[in-house]
Amino acid sequence: MRPKSEICVLSTDEERARKILAGFLGSLDLDELTPEEIASLALPESNNDSHNEDTTIQSDLPEDWDIDEPESQVWGGEAEDFANTLMACFRENGIPSRKFAEGSRWRVVVRPGQEIRAKEIVREVVEARPPE
16 A cells, blocks of 8 residues: 655646646546546645735736835845745745845845745745644
8 A cells, every 4th residue: 555645836837747747647648537537636725724914815926026115024045046945935825025136145025914924934944844
């Protein structure tokens, strides 16, 4: 018997992940799957309503950020890859963010209204632990 596994991917990578999974399951063509097989590949819905902040996911996050808008720093460090990972996590949670290079260091900022939730996400990623 094999243990069940759960694989989570960014929603932007969902189609690619499904193709990889189908290939892993025996080079299946997604067009040849039954509705039941397709349903078994569905990602679970999140039921996390435990935060007091507005966590409504925005369908269109702004690409441009007005320089005059207030911002709150939620992370700073030397690893640009980690800054990119955090920004992807924020995007998945509907939190607009930006990163800035300051010498060899990077900082990631969000809007003040999203600071608490963003810092919680940073904690989850840094500590590799789910929400408390």
